[in-house]
Amino acid sequence: MSGKIKIGIIGATGYTGAELLRLLLDHPQADLKYLTTTSAAGQDISEIYPFLRPRFSQKLAGYELSAAQKLDVVFICLPHGKSMDIAPELVNAGVKVIDLGADFRFRDLAVYEKTYQKHTAPEMNAQAVYGLPEYNRAQIQKAKLIANPGCYVTAATLALKPIIENLSFVEGSIIIDAKSGVSGAGRALRQDTHFLEVYTNFSAYKLGVHRHQPEIEQNLGGAPVVFSPHLLPVNRGILATIYVKLGKKTDIDNILSILQKQYQNEPFVRVVKNPPALKDVVGSNYCLISPTVVSTPFNDQTQLILVSALDNLVKGASGQAVQNMNIMFGLPETTGLERVALNP
Amino acid sequence: MSGKIKIGIIGATGYTGAELLRLLLDHPQADLKYLTTTSAAGQDISEIYPFLRPRFSQKLAGYELSAAQKLDVVFICLPHGKSMDIAPELVNAGVKVIDLGADFRFRDLAVYEKTYQKHTAPEMNAQAVYGLPEYNRAQIQKAKLIANPGCYVTAATLALKPIIENLSFVEGSIIIDAKSGVSGAGRALRQDTHFLEVYTNFSAYKLGVHRHQPEIEQNLGGAPVVFSPHLLPVNRGILATIYVKLGKKTDIDNILSILQKQYQNEPFVRVVKNPPALKDVVGSNYCLISPTVVSTPFNDQTQLILVSALDNLVKGASGQAVQNMNIMFGLPETTGLERVALNP
C-alpha cells in the first residue's frame, strides 16, 4: 500500500459512514484500514450494507486508540457530543481528524453550549478548522482537526455568503425555507422515520429552533436568519429556497455576477440560471445555486430568491469530508468525487 | 330520483372530474346524470378510471346545451379559458354553474386578462360569486355561477386573511413558500410529470410569476405577496409555509385567538398547535392551519410563520365545489364531505 492514505471511520454503520465507504472505494489513494462501531463489533460491514458486498468486506471493531493511532486520518461519524471525547487523543497522537459532527463547528463555545451541550474540549476547539473548502482552503491544508459543516448549513452558506458580503442593501431577516430528504435524520429507529410516517407525506419541523440556525448565522457573520426545515419524502438531497429582502432594485445580472465571480474556479459549486432540482445533484458532490429577483407588484419591494441544492450525504457530509481529506493530503481536490448525479 | 340534485360534470376525465365522482358517489342527494368529454366520447368513465368500476359506470358524451340544460347544476372542469364559452348559456338556461377553472375568479378583469387571456364574458363575470364558503357563504347561497378558488389560493387565503384583517402591524411582503403534489398539474401528458422526472425529485418553479399570485393578492385586499410554488414527489396535497413579518412583538396566543375566533364554527378549517403534515388532510376536505412566532436572535425582529395544509383535489378543488353545491341547494354544508384523511 506504501503511499496510500491509511483511513479509519469511527462509527461506520451510520449513513455518513456508509457513504464515506461508497466514495472511498472509488478513491485511488484510499486504504480503508479500520472501521469501528459501538453496537455491531464482530459483524462485517457488508452484512449491514449488502450494497457494499460486491466490492468490499471488512469486520467492524470497537474503537481503540492503540489501533486508531496507526492511521493517517480518521473520519468521526458519531452522534453530536461524542467526538469531543476522542478527537483530542487522536490529534495528539498525530492522526488527522475530520469530524462530521457538530462538536468543533462553533468559534464561540457559548453558542455551541446553548445549542448542544457542555463542551469538554475547548482547547481542541480552538485548533479546529471549519471545513468549508470554498472559504477556508488555505487553513484546511494545514489543519489537524476539521469540523465538517452541517448539511443544511452548507446549502445555505454557499448561496448566501457571497450575497451578504457583496451586496450592501440586504435588509431584515433572511428566510431559509429548506427541505431535506430523510437520510439527514439518520439510521436510528424513530417513529418519525418509519416508512409510513414519511411516504406520501411532507411536513415542517423545528421552525425557528433547529440547531443548524446558529451555525448558519455564524457563517454569515451574524446576519439574522429564520430557518424552517421540512422533511421531504425522499431518501437524499437538500433544496433550500432562500428569501433575501433587498433595500433597492437590482438586476439579476448583478446577482449572477457576484455568485459567478465567487465560484468560477470552484470544482463543486455551479451557478445556474434555472432553479436546480434535487435530482440534478443527488449522488454527486456538486452544489447548484440559482438566483431569481422578484418585484412585488404593489409597492416596489424587491425580493431575491436563491435556490440551493446539494446531496446532504455528499456535499452536505461525506463528500465534503473527502474533499477536505484531499486538501489536507495535497491531492487534487476532486479525487474520487467527480461522478455526476444518478439520474433518472 | 325525485328530490335528488341532477348533476353534470363538463370535462369529467381530468383529475378534478374524477375526484368529483369519488365524492359524489357518497353524497346522498347526488344524481350523476351527465358526464362530458372532449376526447373520449363513447367510452365509459370506468374504463378510464378503473377505481370507479366497482360502484359506477357511465358513458361519456360530448357537451351539448340541449342535454345540459335539463340539469340542476353543472361542474365545469375544463382548462382555463374554456368556461367562458359555456357558462353563460348554462346560467341563462337556469342551470347553476360551479366553475373549477379561473375564468370567473377575478373581480378586476384587467388582472384576469394580464394573468390569463382576453375575457369574452365580462357581464357573466360580474354575476359570479367567489366560492370560498368561509368568507362568502351568504352570497354563495344565492349564486347562479360560482368561481371555485384555486388550490394554492385556498391554502394561502384561509391562513392569511384573518391575520391581514386583524393584525395592524404586518410589514412588507408576505412570502408564501408552497409545496404541491403532482395532481395539481393535471392528467395531460407533459415531460415534467413523467414519473421519472418527479420521483425522488423536488424543485421550485415559476418563482414569483405563478398565476395564483394575483388571485391570492385579490383575496388579501392587495397585500403584496411573493409566491414560490414547488413540486413535491407525491400524488396529492398542498402544504404552504407562510412568512409574515411583524412590526412588533406579539404573543402566539394572540395569533391563535385571531385564527380560532375566525374559524371556530367552520366545519372544514381547523386551527392546530403543531404544524400539520400533508397526510393529516390528504383525501379529506379539511384545511389545517398552525401559527408559530419566531424572534430572530440578533435584532428582535419578529416573524410569524403560518403552516397551512389541504388536499389540492378536495378542499383545493372538487371538495370545495361540492361544499359550494351544498350551500347553493340548502343542504347541510358537510353532506358527503366528512371523511377523514386516508392514513397511513
Add this chain to the structure above:
Amino acid sequence: MSGKIKIGIIGATGYTGAELLRLLLDHPQADLKYLTTTSAAGQDISEIYPFLRPRFSQKLAGYELSAAQKLDVVFICLPHGKSMDIAPELVNAGVKVIDLGADFRFRDLAVYEKTYQKHTAPEMNAQAVYGLPEYNRAQIQKAKLIANPGCYVTAATLALKPIIENLSFVEGSIIIDAKSGVSGAGRALRQDTHFLEVYTNFSAYKLGVHRHQPEIEQNLGGAPVVFSPHLLPVNRGILATIYVKLGKKTDIDNILSILQKQYQNEPFVRVVKNPPALKDVVGSNYCLISPTVVSTPFNDQTQLILVSALDNLVKGASGQAVQNMNIMFGLPETTGLERVALNP
C-alpha cells in the same frame, strides 16, 4: 345512542386500529365507546393520529374487562398470541368479539402451534368462525367470536377457492407471488420498515416459510402452495400474481364464468377482464380478481394466472372486520364500507 352498536377497539394505536376508526367514523350505527392501548394510556388517539383530529378525539385507556363487558362488540387488534388471553372472558361476558389476529384462524390447532405458538384457549378456538363472508356468511351471522382472515390470505383465497373447487384438472403446486405495501408490517419500529430501507427498494422475504402459507392451504382444502411474499415501497395494498398449472387446455371464458358465478352477488368482490392495479382498490373494501390463460409455446402446457388485488388494511383487515360486524348485527353488509379507492 340508543340503538347504536357500542364498540371497543383493543389495541387502537396500531394501523388496523386506526383504520377501524377511519371506517367506523362513517358508519351510521357505530358508537365508539372504548379504545385501549398497552403503551399510551391517558393519551388522546388524535395526538397519535392527527388525521383523526378534525372529527374524533378520545382518551386511550388500559384494557379492563369491567369496562369492556358493557360493549356490544370488541375488535381485537393485538399482536398474535395476545387475543387468546382476553377473547374467552369477553365472549363469556356476552360481548361479540372480532379478532384481527391469527389466534383463532386455524381449525387444526397443531397447524397453529407449529406456525405460531402454544394455544391456550382451545375450547374457544372450537367456537370461532373464520370471518370470510364470501364463504361463511351464515355462520358469521350467529358467531360469538370471529377470526378475521389474514391480508395475504384473503387475496389468495378469494382468487383460488372457486378455481380449486370447480376445475378438476389443476396440477401440482400453486405458486402465489404476492407483493404487499408496508402497512402489513405494522407500526412498531423495525430496521426493515425504516423509510430508507424501503423507499426505492423492493425485496422478497420469508420465501416458502411465511405464516400465511398454512392459512391459505387450510382455506384451499390442503392444496399445496408455494407462497412468496415481497415488500413493495408503498403504504397500502396487496397484489398477488398466482400461477395454477392446468392439466389440459381450457378457455379463458370458462375460467371467467367460474369466477363470475361464484361472486356475482358479492358486494365486495369483482371479477375483471384486465389485471387490476393496486390503486384500483387502495382505500376501498373491494377485492378485484382477473384471470389470464397462457399457453407456453413449446410443449402446450397451460398456465392460469390469477391477479388478485385488495387493500391489506381494508378488505385484508379492518374493512373485512366491519363487514363481519355488519353481518353479525343484521345490518346491510355494505354499511360504512362503500367508498371507492382514493385515486390518483
Add this chain to the structure above:
Amino acid sequence: MSGKIKIGIIGATGYTGAELLRLLLDHPQADLKYLTTTSAAGQDISEIYPFLRPRFSQKLAGYELSAAQKLDVVFICLPHGKSMDIAPELVNAGVKVIDLGADFRFRDLAVYEKTYQKHTAPEMNAQAVYGLPEYNRAQIQKAKLIANPGCYVTAATLALKPIIENLSFVEGSIIIDAKSGVSGAGRALRQDTHFLEVYTNFSAYKLGVHRHQPEIEQNLGGAPVVFSPHLLPVNRGILATIYVKLGKKTDIDNILSILQKQYQNEPFVRVVKNPPALKDVVGSNYCLISPTVVSTPFNDQTQLILVSALDNLVKGASGQAVQNMNIMFGLPETTGLERVALNP
C-alpha cells in the same frame, strides 16, 4: 486524445443514452465525440439532462454517416426496428457497433419477425454477437456488431442458464415473475408512465405476451417460460422471482455450488445466500442471484426459487454495453464500471 476510444451515441436523449454518458464520464479511455438525436438537434445534452451539466456539455446533432464513420465505436440507443437501418452502413465503414435495441438479438429471424417486425438486414444479423459477456466473451472480443441483451432477459438468463444446463431434473414450465422500475419503459410520454399512474401503484402487464419472453427462451435453449412482468413504483431496478419445479429433492448447497462454479470468476455476477434487494444493485453494474429451495408440505414437490436483481439501466442496458465495449477494445472488463450501488 490519441489512444482514447472515439465514441458516438445514436439516440443520446433517451434514458439508456443518458446512462451511457453517466458511465462513460468516469471511463478513462472514453472520448465522447458524437451525440445524435432525432428531435433535439442543436440543443445541448446538458439542457435536457441538467444532472450532466457540472461535468459535460455537448451539442446534439442529427445522425450522418459521414460524421459517424470517423468513430471507433457507436452505441445505438434507438427504438426497436431503427438499428437495422444504420448498423449495416456503420459496420461496413469499419465502426464497431453496440446496439442496445432488439434488432440483432435473435438467431432465428422468424422469432424476431413474429415478436417485432420484418427484418431488413438479415445478413448483418448473421454477423451479430449476442452481448452477454458471461457466456459469449470470446466472440464479443472479435465482434463488429453486438446485440446488447434486454434488461429482463439479462436478469433471467444469468439466474437460469446454469441451472438449466447443469440440473437434469427440471420439470415443466419455468415461471418468471419479474418486477421492473419505470425507466425500462423509456422517456417518451405515455399515460401509463405519468407520475400519478405509477406512484403508490403496482400492476402486472403483458402477462405471457411480453417481447422479452422469446428472447429468454432463446437463451435457455428453448426451455418453456411463463414470463410475467410487473411495474414497480420506482425509477430503476429489476427483481425477478423465478420458479423452477424440480423432479426430485435436492440440496440448496447443490444449487449454490452450480451457481458459484459458473460465476466465481465473473466480475459482475455475485451468488448470495439471502435474496438480494433492489437497492443492493441500483446504480451499479452488478447482478445478484440467490437460490432458495422449498418443499411443499403435502406432496413432497420441490420448488427452486431464484431471486435475481440488477439495475435495468446498467447491467440491463448501458453498463453491459460498456462492458462489451471494454471487451471489444481489449481493456480490463471492469473499466469505468466498478462503482457500487447508491444507498440509501
